[in-house]
Amino acid sequence: MATIKDVARAAGVSVTTVSATINMSAPVSAEARAKVLAAVAAVGYSPNPIARNLRLGKSRLIGLLVPDISSPYAAGMARSMQSALADKGYSMFFSSTQEDSARELADIDRMSDHMVAGLALLPTCLGADYAQNLAGHITCPAVLLDRVIPGAPYDCVADDNALGARMIVRHLVQLGHRDIAMIAGRVGITSSDERLSGVRQALADAGLALAPEFTVTHHQSEELAVRAVQDLMSRSRRPSAIITINSAQVRGAMRALRSMHFRAPDDVSLIAFDNFHYSAGFDPEITSLSQDVGGLSGAAAAMLTERLGWPKGEGAAAPPPPRLVRFAPTLIVRSSCRPV
Amino acid sequence: MATIKDVARAAGVSVTTVSATINMSAPVSAEARAKVLAAVAAVGYSPNPIARNLRLGKSRLIGLLVPDISSPYAAGMARSMQSALADKGYSMFFSSTQEDSARELADIDRMSDHMVAGLALLPTCLGADYAQNLAGHITCPAVLLDRVIPGAPYDCVADDNALGARMIVRHLVQLGHRDIAMIAGRVGITSSDERLSGVRQALADAGLALAPEFTVTHHQSEELAVRAVQDLMSRSRRPSAIITINSAQVRGAMRALRSMHFRAPDDVSLIAFDNFHYSAGFDPEITSLSQDVGGLSGAAAAMLTERLGWPKGEGAAAPPPPRLVRFAPTLIVRSSCRPV
DNA sequence: GCGCCACGTCCTTGATCGTTGCCATCCACC
DNA sequence: GGTGGATGGCAACGATCAAGGACGTGGCGC
Structure with missing residues (x-):
């Protein structure tokens, strides 16, 4: 050397x-x-970047934390962000936090020890005082991915879930659906909350309502979706359409239907807030919203690098206040929904 | 601070x-x-790990490089390795090389600059003199994931593809299939090559052969699989079963069949070397080999940390020679294959 | 016209970032 | 007095930065 x-x-x-x-x-x-x-x-x-970082007290390193890199959404984010940031000369620290906020905070600390210049975080949003805990550990510019933390002093990129909800509801209503069920995620995760309230609002605008017994909120795992759909479909009054919020739930819903010898869309229509590679391989192919993961990642990378490059000192302009950017999804109509 | x-x-x-x-x-x-x-x-x-690393000339950092983090196989690896290594106090550098070996080598250099203690690499295996190029850039212990580079001085974990091939062939032969087609991947990637030659050998052992016109080798993308299956299924003599080597190809195969109004397993049986979350959501559910990603990752992490902890100096024992560990897959019989 | 000073350019010396490890020192105890 | 455990001083690791030196040029006063 x-x-x-x-x-x-x-x-x-x-x-x-x-x-x-x-x-x-x-x-x-x-x-x-x-x-x-x-x-x-x-x-x-x-x-030698190590010596340089020591001297300067900062690095060209970005930390990326996601709850589960196995999810197509997070993987897409990771891929695009890594690519975009590498082009600007940043290297990437990585952690898959396994939906564990203690691990998440510990890894943020480790990354901070390594003087990361910035963080890109798909937050777990777990635990009491989550926002406050986060603030206590993050010491550099950060950008939140997908999940909004209201009031937190970080840029954020997210899906336009209200718009997505309107698109989904319009599609279902046009097909004549009135008995609509929704499987949301854990309460407190804005992407899930917004999707749920967006659907509620859109239904209300159409003179309809989301029945409480047709509303499921829980952690968004495949297994729980299996049980939720089995439960919904064994009622005397069944929904004619089910909305899910992500790919794991679609898998669960499909498994549940098959286990009960039901078929989509014959027995129930299925529509998802999250598109993924495999949507098209299912039979039926799943009608779903395609979220603009590339757009989100690009914006996140751009906002982060903008903040990192912001000139400091007396005469310099103040950096922009935290920004929230939303990206419009696209509805991909496939064959999992049919008219009532 | x-x-x-x-x-x-x-x-x-x-x-x-x-x-x-x-x-x-x-x-x-x-x-x-x-x-x-x-x-x-x-x-x-x-x-301050930066100062410590500078002083010691080494770090507790591991670099992970995969061609595409969006693939379930790579994502599973990344998740397990990150978890295992974090438990041993290592942090992770990450790069998704986008199937680009120049990028791969450049990122290895950047990681080396940061004095990573070790590398975990799912190699692209692209370009002339690939093994030699790699050797010129890797300056620390490394473990190869999934793809063997013969003669390279690194530990390697891989699937037992010969065994997997025997399992797949036995299953198909028991169902009476004789006209078997296989879609492999790019030549030069051992996991693909081994699967192909394993199938050939297993068929030979059963007194059968893989017809040249039923053998496709190319880059393992979804689109190319679509075309390959369309081609295979538009012949006058069609295969009764198709073997694919990964999940992208399964998606492609399903799309191709649907586009031609064929159905698995009615018109052709389908079986894959690679299981993934979504296999069960497909209709039919895909009969596939489940590769032991957890086992692979665990072994990779263990071998790497063993080498990193190996005592150096005069009296110390020599570190073990490069090891190749293979993990047996499991055949998950679902509904995409039926008797002839 | 000559000498001095001021100034700008380019470069070097030396301190520094936070840590570790070599070596010397110190003390207590045999 | 030797031994050995406990502790402190100091020099690195490889880079950056502040301060100042060397040098050439030009202006100005006598």
């Missing part, structure tokens, strides 16, 4: 000159610059 | 004593230890 000293020796200049050349932090004569660049090439020098 | 000096001042001892207490690198009296620990708690000290 060649160090800056080796370069200085090879170039016959001081380490400061080498540093100034590389970082363009001070004027260097053309002659000296040429000698330095030649020496850099000759000894195969690449700056 | 409290530093070790703050602790030393608060405890009334030297920084050396604080360091010795924390690292247990030298004997410290019970009295001093108590003072140090109290001071650590009082000032809220946490060691």
Whole structure:
């Protein structure tokens, strides 16, 4: 490992000159610059980011935390963000927090120890005083993905769930559905809450209502969706359509229907807030909202890097206040919904 | 940020004593230890890993690189490895290389600059002299995931593809299939090559053969699988069963069949080397091999940490030679295959 | 015209970031 | 006096940055 000293020796200049050349932090004569660049090439020098980070007290590292990297939504986010940030010269720290907020906070701490410049967080939203806990651990600019934490001082990118809800409800209502059930997620996760209240509102606008016995809120796992759908479909009065909020629930719903020898859309229509690669492989193919994961990730990366590059100091303009950007989903009509 | 000096001042001892207490690198009296620990708690000290890494020339960081984090296989690996390594106090650097070996090598370099202790790599296996290129960039212990690079000086965990092939072939042959087609992946990726040659061998053992016109090798994308299956199924002589090597190909195969108004297993049986969450949501549910991703990841993490902890120096035993560990898959019989 | 000072440019010396490890020192005890 | 455990001082690790030196140039006063 060649160090800056080796370069200085090879170039016959001081380490400061080498540093100034590389970082363009001070004027260097053309002659000296040429000698330095030649020496850099000759000894195969690449700056040691560890030493630089120590000296500067900051790094070009971004921490990414998601509850479960196995979910297509999180994986898509991770892929796009990593790509976008790598293009801007950032490397990525990663943690799949397994829906465990203690782990999440601990990993944020570890990342902070490594002086990450920023964080991208799909938050677990678990535990009392979650927002406050988070604030106690995050010491750098952060961007929240998918889930809003009201009042938190971070940029946030999210789906336009109210719009998505209107799209879904309009589609179902146009098909004549009135007995609509919804399986939402854990209360307190805004993406789920917004989808639920959006559906409620959209139904109200259409003169309909989401019956309490047709409303399920719980953790969004496949198993619980299986039970929820089995329960819904064994009632004397059954829904004619079921809305789910993510891909795991779609899997669960399909399994539940099959176990009861029901079929979508013959016995019940199925529609989801979340599209995924496999939607098209199901039979029926699942009508679903496609969330703009690429758009979200791009915006998140852009907002984060904007904040990281914000000039500091006396004369500098104040950074923008926390922003919330929403992206419109697209309804992909496939074959899992049919007219009543 | 409290530093070790703050602790030393608060405890009334030297920084050396604080360091010795924390690292247990030298004997410290019970009295001093108590003072140090109290001071650590009082000032809220946490060691600065950057400074430590600089000083020691190594870190507790592991780099993970996969071609595409969106694939369930890679995501499962990432999740398990991150979890296992976090438990041992390692943090994770992450890169989704987008099936681009230049990016892969560049990211390995960046990770090396950050003095990662080890690498976990699901290699792209792309480009001429791939193994040699890799060797030129990897400067720390590494473990290869899923894809073997023959002769490379790294531990490797992989599926037992020969066994998997025998299981698949036995299942199909028992159902009376003789006209079997296989869609493999890019040549040069051992997991694909082994699956193909394993199927060939297993068929040969059963007195059958894989017809050249029923053998497709290409990059393992969904789109190419669509075309391959459309092609296979538009022949005058059609296969009675199709074997695919991964989940993207299953999606493609399902789409192709639907586009031609065929149905599995009525018109053709379908079986896959790779199980995934969504296999059960498909109709038919896909009969597939479940690869032991958890086992693979656990072994990979264990082998890597074993090497990282290997004592160095004169008297120490030599580290083990590169090891290749294979994990047996399980055949999950679902409803996508039927007797001829 | 000469000498001095001021100034700008380019470069170097030396301190520093927080940590660890080598070595010297100190004290108590045999 | 030797031994050995406990502790502190100091120099690194590789980089950046503040301060100041060297040097050439130009303006100005005598």
